[in-house]
Amino acid sequence: MFVLNRLSKYLCRKCFTTPVRNCTVSVIGGASDIGQTLCMMLRAQPTVSKLIVYDKSESTNGVLMDLSHIPTDACLKGYIGEETLDRALKEADLVLAVGAVPDGRTMSKTKCTSKNMDMVKSIAYKLSKLNTMPMVGISADPLNVLVPMASEILKQHSGHDPKKLFGITTIDSLRAQSLYAYYNQWSPRECMVPVIGGHSRDSTIPLLSQAKPYCDLNGKALHELVAKIRRCEESVRDVKRGRTPTLSMAYSILMFARGILGALGGGVSKVNAFVENNDFGTGYFGGLVAVDDKGAIEMQRYSHLSQLECHLLERSIEAIRKDVLKGKSVLELA
Known part of the structure; x- marks a missing residue:
């Protein structure tokens, strides 16, 4: 119609x-x-x-x-x-x-x-x-x-x-950026926190070791900030009495769209996305992806992760593998 x-x-x-x-x-x-x-x-x-x-x-x-x-x-x-x-x-x-x-x-x-x-x-x-x-x-x-x-x-x-x-997955990066800035009392526009993994509480990994400007977090403070970033959606839902974070979600999709539109215009953009990627044996993985008018080019890689981030990465890989299998099994059962 x-x-x-x-x-x-x-x-x-x-x-x-x-x-x-x-x-x-x-x-x-x-x-x-x-x-x-x-x-x-x-x-x-x-x-x-x-x-x-x-x-x-x-x-x-x-x-x-x-x-x-x-x-x-x-x-x-x-x-x-x-x-x-x-x-x-x-x-x-x-x-x-x-x-x-x-x-x-x-x-x-x-x-x-x-x-x-x-x-x-x-x-x-x-x-x-x-x-x-x-x-x-x-x-x-x-x-x-x-x-x-x-x-x-x-x-x-x-x-x-x-x-x-x-x-x-842009929302995950925006949340990490905002909470990291709030924790340090810095301007959010001056902060950047890479986020990799999947898009769920058990698979999202904020890389605070790679954040800019750098802040040396450790111990209890580090664990609490990571947990807070991963629980963001639940926290908003609790305060909104069951309603979802629609405003920040819509804004994050707009940021993604701007990146893709820039690529379609002939440039090379970077977007936060969960795409086909077998670097970790999962088939799919999320991170900062370079994009041109033909689609995804490559995902940014990081080295020298913290001990906590390495642990979270192992758990994330397990969770993503299970989710990917679920996605394929849905079709097998259809």
């Missing part, structure tokens, strides 16, 4: 006058809390010539109309329902899959996981039929399971381009 046809045609005509804008971005799950916030920010990005909002919810009509009242030259288009998903994907240079999130009241973690698996399966099957695969960023939990699952579907249907499939 095509949404707001006349409005879309009018907005599309306008975008021909803005040659600076050159990329089409599709937000799958655009009517969700995270999706709406993300679309609002993408609406004003100078490299986005067209923003596509896709969701199964009838409220997509209202979201699209709401976005149309933000006066920018970007074209808007909306789609509702499973039967229009292929159109939302084939028009895109970048697809951002925003998953459902448990809010502790209306959706359990189990139901959320099931919905996200169904969404990623549908996207992967549709992508496998396209002649050219767009860049794809998945921001849905359990990310360590869903990215390998999507990759496996694409492989089975001869539509696989591993360099273009990303699990978005």
Whole structure:
């Protein structure tokens, strides 16, 4: 079902006058809390010539109309329902899959996981039929399971381009950066903390030994800060009384999108992502990834990790291996 046809045609005509804008971005799950916030920010990005909002919810009509009242030259288009998903994907240079999130009241973690698996399966099957695969960023939990699952579907249907499939882990880096800065009473903009591993409490590894500016943490203080960074999402959910950290999540997806859009424009960008990588025998791994217009190039490596980080890395590798197997087994049981 095509949404707001006349409005879309009018907005599309306008975008021909803005040659600076050159990329089409599709937000799958655009009517969700995270999706709406993300679309609002993408609406004003100078490299986005067209923003596509896709969701199964009838409220997509209202979201699209709401976005149309933000006066920018970007074209808007909306789609509702499973039967229009292929159109939302084939028009895109970048697809951002925003998953459902448990809010502790209306959706359990189990139901959320099931919905996200169904969404990623549908996207992967549709992508496998396209002649050219767009860049794809998945921001849905359990990310360590869903990215390998999507990759496996694409492989089975001869539509696989591993360099273009990303699990978005930017939120982990932003949280580490913010908490590290707060601990030291420094400006967050002046801090950087690499994060590697997977995207879960048991697999995320903040590399405080590689942080800049460097702070010599040890003992109890080091363990407490690492634990706090890994528990960030739970902490926010507790304070928000069961609701998820939608604002920081939407911002983190925007940061990822900016990096990919920069790469599509001909540059080389770096994004935090969980991608196909067998450096640790897991098949997939997360870190800072260099990207060009063809997809992922290479992941940044680190040496001289602390004893704690080496221990966490071993545990993370075990957790990621189990999650990757879960992703593949879902297809075997289907």
